[in-house]
Amino acid sequence: MNVVAEQGNAGAAVSAPLLMQTEGLSKDFPIRSGLLSRVSRVVKAVDGVDLAIPAGRTVGLVGESGCGKSTLGRLLLRVLDPTAGKINYSAPGGDWIDLARVPERRMKEYRRQIRLIFQDPFSSLNPRLTLGDIVAEPLTVNHVAGRSEVEERVVELLRRVGLRPEYRHRYPNAFSGGERQRVGIARALALDPRLVVADEAVSALDVSVRAQILNLLKDLQEEHELTYLFISHDLGTVEYMADEVVVMYVGKVVESGPTEQVFGRPRHPYTEALLSAVPDPDPTGERRERIVLRGEVADPSNVPSGCPFHPRCFYAQDRCRTEVPTLHRTDSGQLSACHFSDELQLRGIEELGAA
Numbered sequence: 001m002n003v004v005a006e007q008g009n010a011g012a013a014v015s016a017p018l019l020m021q022t023e024g025l026s027k028d029f030p031i032r033s034g035l036l037s038r039v040s041r042v043v044k045a046v047d048g049v050d051l052a053i054p055a056g057r058t059v060g061l062v063g064e065s066g067c068g069k070s071t072l073g074r075l076l077l078r079v080l081d082p083t084a085g086k087i088n089y090s091a092p093g094g095d096w097i098d099l100a101r102v103p104e105r106r107m108k109e110y111r112r113q114i115r116l117i118f119q120d121p122f123s124s125l126n127p128r129l130t131l132g133d134i135v136a137e138p139l140t141v142n143h144v145a146g147r148s149e150v151e152e153r154v155v156e157l158l159r160r161v162g163l164r165p166e167y168r169h170r171y172p173n174a175f176s177g178g179e180r181q182r183v184g185i186a187r188a189l190a191l192d193p194r195l196v197v198a199d200e201a202v203s204a205l206d207v208s209v210r211a212q213i214l215n216l217l218k219d220l221q222e223e224h225e226l227t228y229l230f231i232s233h234d235l236g237t238v239e240y241m242a243d244e245v246v247v248m249y250v251g252k253v254v255e256s257g258p259t260e261q262v263f264g265r266p267r268h269p270y271t272e273a274l275l276s277a278v279p280d281p282d283p284t285g286e287r288r289e290r291i292v293l294r295g296e297v298a299d300p301s302n303v304p305s306g307c308p309f310h311p312r313c314f315y316a317q318d319r320c321r322t323e324v325p326t327l328h329r330t331d332s333g334q335l336s337a338c339h340f341s342d343e344l345q346l347r348g349i350e351e352l353g354a355a
């Protein structure tokens with residue numbers, strides 16, 4: 001196992017110690033049908049993923065809906081149990097622990113260190129709880145603070161995320177989307193985590209509110225040396241947030257590397273197509289050249305032969321239909337799972353007209 005991400009996920013020197021590194025991580029969902037409930041097909045939601053997350057950095061995880069991003073995020077804190085693979089985690093004492101093999105009763109300790117932020121932090125919460133109760137819940141459930149201390153911590157957490165402490169007596173329905181997400185962040189921070197998995201955390205917010213929340217996440221990262229796995233289908237947001245980016249297609253990583261490099265000069269046709277679909281920030285500007293993604297994301301229970309992207313790829317050759325490409329280092333340093341990664345002249349975000 002690499003303990004230092006000299007080459008990141010990635011390519012260019014990142015030289016930060018790793019906080020987490022998965023090896024061959026996979027998650028199958030068996031689908032049962034019929035009277036006897038037999039397994040009729042298996043959805044390969046995450047399929048052999050090696051993901052390196054450097055400490056104190058942000059790794060962006062992108063791909064269309066259904067590519068396995070959320071499943072991968074949930075595997076990291078064992079909300080879901082993996083079917084195969086390792087989740088190597090650098091614990092506070094410096095030991096490497098394979099979270100995939102930690103018994104469920106011991107996961108509580110690690111789930112304090114790895115927290116999840118959702119799109120709607122209130123969807124699973126009791127609407128009759130006040131904001132203060134909601135932020136306090138991780139503290140009381142984990143018995144990390146006494147009654148009076150909890151109150152103090154809640155006030156401090158609300159301040160930290162830019163909410164007025166007196167809001168703690170109010171109920172969630174009194175708050176805007178941005179305020180609700182600030183509460184979600186306060187809850188995630190309550191236990192002083194080391195890794196935060198943010199799953200579409202700003203996707204439902206208006207553009208101006210989204211920018212405020214992204215900046216808050218960046219400030220908190222600096223203050224608390226946080227590490228983020230930032231999951232989003234919005235490449236513009238990922239470009240702003242992430243040091244490194246990992247592109248997933250049908251459960252597999254198809255490209256990864258430093259964000260500037262991957263978005264500036266992609267080495268996989270799927271990344272190029274995703275970039276061409278980023279909305280143009282200047283509506284009066286020249287129309288962006290669009291590489292329309294043909295068809296739908298492949299069915300993860302019936303993955304096409306050869307390269308899983310070949311039925312949608314404009315550059316596909318015979319070889320792509322039969323031979324599965326492996327993730328390899330390209331001549332520019334990033335990783336790509338395209339047979340023709342070094343030959344194709346794919347366009348980056350500027351050439352496509354987004355910058």
Ligand SMILES: Nc1ncnc2c1ncn2[C@@H]1O[C@H](COP(=O)(O)OP(=O)(O)OP(=O)(O)O)[C@@H](O)[C@H]1O
Nearest residue numbers: 029043045063064065066067068069070071072300
């Ligand atoms: N519990 C489940 N049972 C069966 N299939 C599932 C389950 N959870 C996810 N899947 C399937 O696994 C695949 C990956 O889903 P996942 O939600 O991880 O993708 P995603 O990239 O996060 O997309 P989205 O942004 O829409 O959530 C999809 O085909 C999805 O239908």
